[in-house]
Amino acid sequence: MARELWKGNEAIAEAAVRAGCQAYFGYPITPQTELLEYMSRRMPELGRAFVQAESELGAVNMVYGAACTGVRVMSSSSSPGVSLMMEGISYIAGTEVPAVLVDVMRGGPGLGNIAPAQADYNQIVHGGGHGDYYPIVLAPASVQEAVDLTVLAFDLAEKYRSVTVVLLDGSLGQMMEPAEMPPMQPLKKEFPAWATRGAENRERRMLSSIYLNPPDQEVTNLRLLRRWKEVEANEVRFKTYYLEDAEYVVMGFGSAGRVALSAVRAARAEGIKVGLLRPITVSPFPVQAVDAAVRQCKAGLVVEMNAGQMLEDVLRVNNNRIPFEFFARMGGIVPFPDEILAEIRRLAQGKASLEGHPRDRWLERVAAQA
Amino acid sequence: MARELWKGNEAIAEAAVRAGCQAYFGYPITPQTELLEYMSRRMPELGRAFVQAESELGAVNMVYGAACTGVRVMSSSSSPGVSLMMEGISYIAGTEVPAVLVDVMRGGPGLGNIAPAQADYNQIVHGGGHGDYYPIVLAPASVQEAVDLTVLAFDLAEKYRSVTVVLLDGSLGQMMEPAEMPPMQPLKKEFPAWATRGAENRERRMLSSIYLNPPDQEVTNLRLLRRWKEVEANEVRFKTYYLEDAEYVVMGFGSAGRVALSAVRAARAEGIKVGLLRPITVSPFPVQAVDAAVRQCKAGLVVEMNAGQMLEDVLRVNNNRIPFEFFARMGGIVPFPDEILAEIRRLAQGKASLEGHPRDRWLERVAAQA
Amino acid sequence: MTTTLDPELEQLVYERPDSLVDCATHYCPGCTHGVAHRLIAEVIDEMGIREKTIGVASVGCSVFAYNYFNFDFVQAPHGRAPAMATGVKRVLPDRFVITYQGDGDMASIGMAEVVHAAARGENICVFFINNANYGMTGGQMAPTTLPGQKTSSSPSGRDIETQGYPIRAAELLATLDGASYVVRRSLHDPKNIRLAKKAIRTAFEVQARGLGFSMVEMLSICPTNWGMTPLQSLQWLEEKMVPYYALNDFKVHPAVAEIRI
Amino acid sequence: MTTTLDPELEQLVYERPDSLVDCATHYCPGCTHGVAHRLIAEVIDEMGIREKTIGVASVGCSVFAYNYFNFDFVQAPHGRAPAMATGVKRVLPDRFVITYQGDGDMASIGMAEVVHAAARGENICVFFINNANYGMTGGQMAPTTLPGQKTSSSPSGRDIETQGYPIRAAELLATLDGASYVVRRSLHDPKNIRLAKKAIRTAFEVQARGLGFSMVEMLSICPTNWGMTPLQSLQWLEEKMVPYYALNDFKVHPAVAEIRI
């Protein structure tokens, strides 16, 4: 396959098609709508299922139903729509059926706006639905990565009978970049032993998330948790840039990490020994990679397009060993590289601190500027 | 007021009535239903608004509407129902109107069961809805505390124009205990300057959570964050037991904390110098109190009825200074004091460890027992 | 006492259907959820489609329907069974997909999902058990609760001024072009039970022919929460519910009318 | 050119209503959302209830309705305006509470909320703008999109086999006892616009008399997403939509019939 120019949203849609997605259910919402629109054309063309649901609630439960048949299935939405899926996601997780969800984040809370943001990190990574469950969350930073991670999302969802989320922000959904599409996979013909497809020549099967007897539920909770340990052991992914000899480390996922790369390059051009760690799986979080960076570096900087959500996960690994600073733009604003460069320079000037919380110090800097 | 025997759910309802709750909107779900049923009788009796909504989505948006008029308003639900409220909660937070929500948690994920659990901690505390917002979360451990915190919830919601959640588990909702009801407050007659009650003799008002222009949204995000800093500064609440001379500290909220109290007493009877820290505001989290306990003690134990959600907040404060262990029952099981006592004994025997993650060590112990 | 028949002449007139699992239900004694289950199972047996049927259970007393039906089942979040059924059916168009939902489930929280499944003409059968309250959670008011009916959340009787009017779901769904077969039946006596079974059969035949959405509403009793014996409950159903909820065919696609069963 | 009239005899025949803020809207040129806004504002002016009215905006092109109406407004999550309006009205029963919703908002994601507000007989007015697509998000299929109509999510035209049939929301809501006034009007020419205004007035009068839920559906154009000029759009509306969406009174409470306006 040659590299072609793809819009993020459409690239994800085509990647899903090629990964063998047999059914798509969604509801329009900016900045994700192109994905649904693409599917509305592409899926029927291939004789696969496409339904524009009555709502995100409808969509997530259509996904749930289709997932129970053992096929590959997906939905996509953006922040407020994803909030409406929380109950369904919790059910899917509790029923242990695989499903892929794409969240193209926008500014919030509430109706907010349709500009790019990363403020659903906690919602997606730490469980916006009720009960203990553990979604796999993949955070691409380029269209090619979005394509690759979409395919991976289907694989991981199946392997771990898990909800897998591709988490990106509106700018990545809207931008165009070259990407190479994966080959077209055939649709599944074999289905797992739990799939409810009609009890032909076999015992009937039931798929549910009810365990009315608490000890049964506890066993399930433990099973989910142990499976998650496996995911943590096997599936961590991240990317590092210029980290070999770095004295300072910048961390950020998705677009924030990508923008930080420009800043890191600019800083290197100034002679600052700084590297970048960009988590690709934000869940499972690359704990060991963060730990290694902390051991190596003198100070760190976390960059996000939210009020410091991944920051907390970084700080938990850091355990106050090295000073970390925080920088964010919120509300639909993508930071420019020069803003991050300024923060890197502060690190290099030894201005990072171990006192108090990095977010509080950032807030003070913001206030001082205003 | 004399102390009377109250069932948790009904006590919360009556406390809300006395706090001047003018409108209640809800939907039945076990183990919360008695709260709604109580309101269905009590509110009309007082000429106040009661609506059994068509769903939790309906309920939360009725709350949203009523909240915009500046009156005191409440809803209640349990885990799956609360998941359905996530979009609405994010809107309420983004619009900065006060509302009180009661979540009587049950076993999950999915439909799970109706037995007591604490597995919605992350959902409620760390933002199950999209976007950066910060609910105040109060976690009672007794019926009296549920009463007092319900009244407080209305006050704090108004003071900070915030969503305030009373977070408890099914056992507290179902148990009876003596409680003293607060006096009956009159309904509000004065309304805040933002309330939309009809533009009589004044400029029109609009309440929304849209900030289509990202910089405006960012200003809003910063305002919410700064207001949250105030909440963190002023509203932290917790309770300590036997902590003065303690060498070991147990931490747990709500019922888990309460059960831990029995275990702590039993351990003291055995001569173990152990104390208990029970967060009452789980959000804002009592960071300083945890920090003080960490400075004082040799080791700690976190007890929850989930897979270790508050644990992460404790660990972030601990920063690996002292060894922490974890103990949990899940899926609707409330731990018995003797189980926790056994864990305290382990601490006292110096078996707490700084290696790896407390949850992983707990999982290993669970596996070893099975 | 034991009656014995001439073993030579003895013939089996009625037997528990294969499509029911051989176990006791958790339903309260007399609850007509059991009757509805049996009828669906009988029809599936008669049509020989047990191995091709996938059920979608809802949240309500019938949440455990999947324990009793002897075919594949999934279990939907409260109200969302028609959406889940859509997901199943779109992937497996040659299977029979049914939902089994209570009145709280379908007519309250799940109103949007059922309306849209009907509007899409989703080729599924919805079996709708109207027992005028929320059975499972202890008898709260449902959208179908009659005016003046006392429930645990309408303790002085449903007040239409503040709590509104009952919803007649069949009439409402019948307004949708995508709905091919929408009828109401009752389970309060043998005759009506037989009519209900016929309607269930018709609904399955509609699906077999790809005619789209069908819904069979069945008036049902909830002795436990109504605070009556099962037999009193049947009478209350007949006297109070039937007059309010007309037993009628509200929508019958022309092609359905030709189905002979 | 400038026509001048004898200043002595010059009379004001029509003027922008007070209940509209004096600012340009963000609507596309020709979009009849603006007409619906104006009519509502005129009625509110005429009834002198601007200071007693609270609007609930929805999510759709009219999300910013609150910028244009000169009275108190709140803004609901997509589809939930009737629930939000319920919250407002229950607390302030003597205020006029209205929702303003598009067809995606009310007839798709918000179906449950509007049905239940109607069933409860919630004393609010719902103004429902049916433009046969999702305007704001770029013209996707709505529940009201006509069979065969091309939209960005039905690129080969709405296929009723897989995408279902349009929903006639007025007919559906009219089945509910709690609904007192449910009508459909159109905004495609002066005559119909006048009839729409009359219906809006009647809806407000229904609320004034405490008669319960009212809904005025208005057929509206979306030139931008339909890919036509405004004038072509009016014609398309008249020729394609009106035959499908009958301009009728679907539910008129007897007490409403007596309202003289």
Added chain:
Amino acid sequence: MQTDIIIAGFGGQGVLFAGQLLAYAGLGEGKEVTWIPSYGPEMRGGTANCTVIIADEEIGSPMVRNPQAVIAMNRPSLDKYEPLMRPGGLLVVNASMVDRKVKRTDLRVVEVPANEIAESLGDKRMTNMVLLGSLIANLPIIQLTSIETALKEHLPERHHRLLPQNYQALAKGAELLAA
């Protein structure tokens, strides 16, 4: 000082109400009390039980694994709780519904033919009162009169004519002391 009591039986035997009376009585005497039922699906037609704690200080766990006192109103309840009781604990058995002897020897046991006694007093529904009377007599943390007061205050008005019989049932039970 803290005393924990589990009352267990079938649904319909008045298990929850008996427990509430204990709690009301304890409250009447100025004690700390908790009452917690097992709730949920088991309730439907199945077993019912509740735990009551009466204490002098703030009560920790409202549930106990090893209770000090148990009223076992039927055989499954005896089977479930006998092994869990604390040594020296008080076990009040409804002998009318239990067809076996208590096995443990480290408990104080009272076997009460409670159904018969209640029926002899005119109403089988007072079985729970008989057993409660016996419990109180053998576990003197609460005055019998406090139970009587609680009964008067919390028995629904329409049953008040049955109060004297209920007092009698309590008294009859109270006559039966542990060996």
Added chain:
Amino acid sequence: MQTDIIIAGFGGQGVLFAGQLLAYAGLGEGKEVTWIPSYGPEMRGGTANCTVIIADEEIGSPMVRNPQAVIAMNRPSLDKYEPLMRPGGLLVVNASMVDRKVKRTDLRVVEVPANEIAESLGDKRMTNMVLLGSLIANLPIIQLTSIETALKEHLPERHHRLLPQNYQALAKGAELLAA
């Protein structure tokens, strides 16, 4: 090496398509490219702009605050981007729609009467091609032929008869070199 270009104008002026052509052409030459529009409500009838980056290595931020090259198709775009440009950058101004001179003296400026040129070639809609031609000629990171190839591949089939005119427009623009 990385070059970043912003193309800005009214919606309907072909801003986004011109940017895409640049990106396609860059891709055709084996470069790394990104194209990102400003999206959202501003698009409705308002301004439109996009950022294109062409580089030799993995591209970091797809947005830039201080672009190296700008095509300003109207006055508001000039007002917005002139002050942000990097010193020495290339500024291509659609002189037909801009009624003022460029103020900065540290930029390479080309003033193109693009509307007039396009109209003279038969179609005002080719304004964007004229400007693009000029950009390419003055910023030799991409071959004009690559743009032509991109145009052939991405102009909708039904407009293919307009290809020669478009090539002409590009060429005309390319004649105008910065001072």
Added chain:
Amino acid sequence: MPPKGRIEVNELLCKGCELCVGACPQKVIALDMDRITPKGYHPASLISDGCTGCGICAVVCPEAAITVFRETIKVRANQ
């Protein structure tokens, strides 16, 4: 002469709800107060001759607990 029939009640399933008792046109069913099912109910059973094997009891039984037999030549399938 009316046909002669009999029923068998599965006591693992019967919950003594009396719906069959109320529905039997021959009034030949009642709860057996002397028996208790494993679930704790008094099961339904025939109390006298006269069962016609009409199957109405089975039609109303919510537990599908009843099997119906009839002594006859013409056999109807399940109605």
Added chain:
Amino acid sequence: MPPKGRIEVNELLCKGCELCVGACPQKVIALDMDRITPKGYHPASLISDGCTGCGICAVVCPEAAITVFRETIKVRANQ
């Protein structure tokens, strides 16, 4: 003689949609192609005499941009 009227178009509001143009029974309105509103539209305006002040243009205008006057003795209120 038909009544004599005139309209004023608020150019801050008018978007040149031509709905008034299409609706005017006297065909006396058209977009003024020589003028451009601050929002960038050609505004509607009277192009000839003959306006009757009937107000129909105002009835269809989505922007409520039109004020209508009439020279008359009997004044009707807003229709």
